[in-house]
Amino acid sequence: MPIVVDIDVMLARRKMSVGELADRVGITPANLAVLKNGRAKAVRFSTLAALCEVLTCQPGDLLRWEGAEGEMDTEDAAGAGRTVGAPGE
Secondary structure (H helix, E strand, O other): OOEEEOHHHHHHHHOOOHHHHHHHHOOOHHHHHHHHOOOOOOOOHHHHHHHHHHHOOOHHHHEEEOOOOOOOOHHHHHOOOOOOOOOOO
């Protein structure tokens, strides 16, 4: 998937552990690991907002698109009716 999750970079910059971040955000360490390792299929905006608040960063500091120009599928750009939810839901 061309979306790269850089939570580990922000954790290192903030000198914070995964467990501490999970506690402060209010999610399980297992769900945070799924997100951090790029295995999540979705993330709730409320979870993303909590991550940004705790890490004092912007969503773009945590997520980036790593694909060649012009490769984005128009169906993906429109959302294609996919449900967006929290990891594991």
